[in-house]
Amino acid sequence: MSFPRRQVLGFAASLLIGLAAATSQAQAQSKELVIFAAASLKNALDEAAASWVKESGKPAPKISYAASSALAKQLEQGAPADMFLSADLDWMDYAAGKNLIKPDTRVSLLANRIALIAPSDSTATATLAPGVDLAATLGAGRLAMANVDSVPAGKYGKAALEKLGGWDKVKDKVAQADNVRAALLLVSRGEAPLGIVYATDAAADPKVKVIATFPEDSHPPIIYPVAVTKDSTNPDAAAFLTFLRGNGAKGSFEKQGFTVLNKPASSS
Template identity: 85%
Template sequence: MPSTRRTVLGFTAALLIGAASFPGPALAQSKELVVFAAASLKTALDEAAGNWVKDSGKPAPKISYAASNALAKQLEQGAPADLFLSADLDWMDYAQQKNLIVKESRVSLLANRIALIAPSDAKTTVTLAPGVDLSAALGQGRLAMGNVDSVPAGKYGKAALEKLGGWDKIRDKVAQADNVRAALLLVSRGEAPLGIVYTTDAAADPKVKVIATFPEDTHPPIVYPVAITKDSANPDAQAFLAYLRGNAAKASFEKQGFTVLNKPASSS
């Protein structure tokens, strides 16, 4: 097995931030508020949740962070959660089609951007224009990104490179990670010279820097929907959702670089 592949498999399994694993029976029987959230939300959502605890006097929610696809599949398999925050519309649509969420509670909460990153001390420069070729900048290294078939950030990154005509040139030099924070860590640790992550992820790690931001017209809109799960019986679920839609949480999200949308879902 190639060393890059071993590296990705080795630490990405640990990097699900303690969250991609199935909550056990003790959690299932707990009355604490359980939130399933996309890994890219960690920094902002941890702060918002902490402020909610201080403002409301409620117990701290149990937040499980992982890739949106992994969380949606866990919900489908019966994992107990009260709220689901996805990093794209597709996986929330999936949860809705499987009757895993309360459709009326669904809100398009946030928007984001994707960027090309490098270690903070790198001298690399790249212009993300039609015909872009990252091969020279990668050298013998790999482009770190989320799984391009399932992880939202990976799907957005592949779509953007395809639109710019650069995907086929580097498709065999991609290190695919289990979630976007795993891709971020590959670059942060210097194990990949370049990576594609959300701009908010780059802002959360001082060991990386954004060298170029993808034009928004190169990929589908990056929207983070949130909804209460169908099986939630926790009265705090509605209260926490309302808090996430309020001004206090807005400050936490905007500080991290998210754009706050806070729009009820139209249909689907």
């Protein structure tokens, strides 16, 4: 059976309109704001994002939490994201060196502390002073830490123990986790008697308690930088960054124990 030319042309036009509508819908979906953020930011950033949605009427951003090292590597491999929040300067510097961020958007947003934690019912005690021997406190147990070679929390913890002269005594008893929240979970579940995490992580889990806080001069300053990624074309990225730097998010960060810095990169 043959169809009149006009009918065929009409069908083709309808098909093109349908394809255009589908493309438009796909483009709209691609406007979803995608954030890569250090695992230790989860509680505070989830709350801040919810406040932003309520205030702006925008769709909720999609936030992927992991170790800063893993996120930076994912960006390098082409993973799509509009914003990167790192738990240290090193991995943001790495992203900048690979031309993965927009340098003029980079801000040192937050500061944190690292702490020694134990299960909430533990009777363990420790003094984080020169000569500290956590191996004696651990006994047959292990010290939960994020990966000490790549994950910021693990790097800070190792640096602090080295400065205090306690790393060599405990390095063979470390249980390394993929990120700081995984290390927190080992202690929370009672699978490790001690752990080193951010003070903000400890505050987020009632099943653990801080038994000592590391001296600030025992490790590099713990700074969380944020930047919009180089390939982001989502206008909401700049809007969300502005929100994170303002009073709308400040309470969410401070409630979790972060210190709000909000300084341009050149001031950090």
